[in-house]
Amino acid sequence: MQPPDPVPSPETVASLTARLAAAERALTARDKTIQVLVSREKDRTAKRASTFGVFEENAGLQQVVASKTLELEQQNRKLEQTTYALRETSGLLEMLLENIPSHIYFKDKKSRFVRFSKSVQNTFNPSGDVDLTGRTDLDFYDEPSARETLADEQAIIHSGEAIIGKTERLRYADGRIAWSLITKMPWRDKDGCIIGTFGISTDLTAIKAAEAELEAAHKQVVATSHQAGMAEVATGVLHNVGNVLNSVNVSATLVSDQVRRSKIPNVGKLADLLHQHRAGLGDYLTDDPKGKIIPAYLMTLKEDLAKEQSLILAELDSLHKNIGHIKDIVAMQQSYAKTSGVVETISVPDLIEDAIRMNAGSLARHDVDVAREYHVRPVVTLEKNKVLQILVNLVRNAKYACDESGRPDKLLTIRITSDARYVTITVSDNGVGIPPENLTRIFAHGFTTRKQGHGFGLHSGALAAKELGGSLSAHSDGLNHGATFTLKLPYKQESAS
Secondary structure, three states: OOOOOOOOOHHHHHHHHHHHHHHHHHHHHHHHHHHHHHHHHHHHHHHHHHHHOOOOOOHHHHHHHHHHHHHHHHHHHHHHHHHHHHHHHHHHHHHHHHHOOOEEEEEEOOOOEEEEOHHHHHHHOOOOOOOOOOOOHHHOEOHHHHHHHHHHHHHHHHHOOOEEEEEEEEEEOOOOEEEEEEEEEEEEOOOOOEEEEEEEEEEOHHHHHHHHHHHHHHHHHHHHHHHHHHHHHHHHHHHHHHHHHHHHHHHHHHHHHHHHOOOHHHHHHHHHHHHHOOOOHHHHHHHOHHHHOHHHHHHHHHHHHHHHHHHHHHHHHHHHHHHHHHHHHHHHHHHHHHOOOOEEEEEHHHHHHHHHHHOHHHHHHOOOEEEEEEOOOOEEEEEHHHHHHHHHHHHHHHHHHHHHHOOOOOEEEEEEEEOOOEEEEEEEEOOOOOOHHHOOOOOOOOOOOOOOOOOOHHHHHHHHHHHOOOEEEEEOOOOOOOEEEEEEEEOEOOOOO
């Protein structure tokens, strides 16, 4: 987009106009002076000729006349030079008013147009069939816009104070909207009295339209990034649910296999055998070789069934816990989804623990230990779903960084500190680190170093932190030196956010 053409300042236009008017007045006065002096010398010559009765001028008189004539000729040449300079200046002014794209105008004390640039005529009456002289803004703008411009001009006339660089939104009588950058100043006569106003305005409509498009595009990017960030959270939830379901499946398989191998059917066989010898059961147990081993077998069966019961109960307990974990994860996600956009008072440690629980399965699967350094336990008033979105993504990224490093001592450290204005949460890992050239790019939309990544997480997190009135930053000493992400949150989210 091309910037507006440079325009002369209102002070320059006013100075040129004042000089032109002063020079014209000086030229007229000096012409009158020359005429008076010439007439006066003629009268003196005629009187002297009649007095002395001679028609020839004496030497003294001729010398005076010659001196005066020379003086007048010099003054006349100066006047001619001044006139030429003024005409040249006037030509430049006319050229300026004829060609400048910005609006230049002079108005009287009733805000009526006195003189104006051609651009004013082309804007208000392109056909040129209406003379703008004597008209006001009420003839071209709707009433609210015109009243505002007239009020500004009357304020200048009464106070003598200029309006510099004001941005105006104006609506034409036909409904068109225009934006202008205006400067208006008092118009003074040769005695310094205010006789009106003059000003210059530059059209900003195209620039404002471009700004509106840019803002709309930015809002779209923010919305898309926020949705992507929430998708990150949802993906994390599904991933963790999947991990827990794996454990549920293992427990269910173990219970099923144990039941298939159970010795409970042997109890039925033993019961049938005892039933068959119920008439002489005592003799059978003491005298019959098969009967004699039944008491010992019952003791062995008791122990086996007790172990079997213990194993099944343990697996059922694990199954119950894992199902409860799934319910907790789903309920947590549902609660955050329901409160999206709602500002709530929340405990920062509790929110961090929620983020850790939502990543608990993958952290355990990748053998990543979590260290907590909660030096303070602050409470903030924010949109907790946005904070959770950021924390879940930071914990997941730290887990990936630790896993990719291949270290046996994978460690994720979460620290909370605070000052008078902000709560600071740092998420540090001892993973692969970040190259220096990527530190300025990791928050860019679409930038990622993971094969399966899409580059929305950190970008949406940075936008969310900004919307909350805080910030998200990163630091790393380089490859294989880990990374630290710092989330700063205000104690209270401003309503404007």
